[in-house]
Amino acid sequence: MALLEVEDLRTYFYTEEGIVQAVDGVSFEVERGETLGLVGESGAGKSVAVKSLLGLIRPPGHVVDGSVRFKGDDLTEYSEAQLRNQVRGTEISVIFQDPMSALNPVFTVGTQISEIIEHHRDVTHEAAWSRAVELLDDVGIPDPAERADQYPHEFSGGMQQRALIAMALSCEPDLIIADEPTTALDVTIQAQILDLFDDIKTKYDTSMIYVTHDLGVVREVCDRVSVMYLGEIAESAPYEELYRNPKHPYTQALLRSTVSADRRTEDLDPIEGSMPSAIHPPSGCRYRTRCPVAFEDCSRGEPPRFDVGPDHDAACLHYGDGGDGDPKLHETGRPGTGVGGTGGDR
Ligand code: SF4
Known part of the structure; x- marks a missing residue:
């Protein structure tokens, strides 16, 4: 399970x-x-x-x-x-994007971490404080005992995010x-x-x-x-497999628009168009209004997630019985990007 x-x-x-x-x-x-x-x-x-x-x-x-x-x-x-x-x-703990909106400006960082521990665990205040200092050490905050006594505004942005991670870890x-x-x-x-x-x-x-x-x-x-x-899973795979062998046209477009060690900024290919409204999503496949390889059937029904490899699925009709099994992405992929020509093979 x-x-x-x-x-x-x-x-x-x-x-x-x-x-x-x-x-x-x-x-x-x-x-x-x-x-x-x-x-x-x-x-x-x-x-x-x-x-x-x-x-x-x-x-x-x-x-x-x-x-x-x-x-x-x-x-x-x-x-x-x-x-x-x-x-x-x-x-389950959550770490949000903006640490300052998650940290309380009027309490020290140590207080905020130790309070979570005290609230959820049967420990003394001293034990909770000592664990808070350990956690700050674990997330790479130097001089954690002194830093525990400081307020969030005394931390840099990166240190605030580290403090939030310490809070998230506080109850393991x-x-x-x-x-x-x-x-x-x-x-x-x-x-x-x-x-x-x-x-x-x-x-x-x-x-x-x-x-x-x-x-x-x-x-x-x-x-x-x-x-x-647009509210649905388009593709799912282990990361290496997804990066080497993307199957869904949207994943391929995302990869073409992503900076990486083997792709220079001038080679980037932004995804055309914008995400449609989730109030009136397109009928059939929700990606079809931006998909360069859409065909007639794409407007008829939502594509299920087809198995396209070991532990790898993609919600694209090209991989179903009604599709041709080949999104012809070599025609839309850019040579040398590692996407398209290599991504379309099955
Ligand atoms: S189902 Fe059709 S529109 Fe959707 S990703 Fe596949 S080809 Fe494109």
Whole structure:
């Protein structure tokens, strides 16, 4: 049994303009010790999906269908009190993009970490404080005993993010959800934080969901990747397989638009068009209005996720019985990018 099994999750927002189908039938699993990357452009539904797991969706949003099995129990059946006392911060921790909005400016960093420990564990204040200092040390904060007595504004942006990671680790959760945790940081600090995530995974044997718009970042920390587009999973595979052999036209477009060691900035090929509205998504395949290899059947029904390799699936009709099994991406892929010509082979 996987640590987390999300099945057919649907989260809708009931607005005056209409029903925003932000997450619409999403399924994925996270194994113990595994890091899953949830990737896609802004508006893909990644953050809504992970907030839905923890009951953090507020009206007009609602989880309208699906199950979220964590260690076998369905979290969608938990009350708010159960989620708050038994799950959030203890079994599953979240690290958000902006550390300053997550840290309380009027309490010292040590106080904020030790309070979480005291709230969830039967320990003395001294023991909790001492553990807070240890955690600050674990996340690479120098002079942790002195730093524990400082306020968030006395920390740099990178140090604040490290403090948040220490808070997330404070109850040694089985799963950490990191929602764009390095987006607000400069490139050097981002690399340091990604290294830290790698160290944490090993030391704490924690599973992780890493939410990002950047496939390049995913490469540093993730074992598997699920690519989201307009509320649905377009493709899912182990990272190396996805990077070497992307099958879904959207994944291929994402890779062509991503900076990497073997792709110069001038070779980047931005994805054309913009994400359609999740209130009136296109009929059939939601990617068809931007897909360079769409064909007639793409408007008729939503493509299921077809097996396209070991532990690898893609929601594209080219891989189903009705498709020709060849998205002809060599015609749209750019030579020398490692995408398209090599990605289209099966
Ligand atoms: S199903 Fe059609 S529109 Fe969707 S990704 Fe495949 S080819 Fe493109």
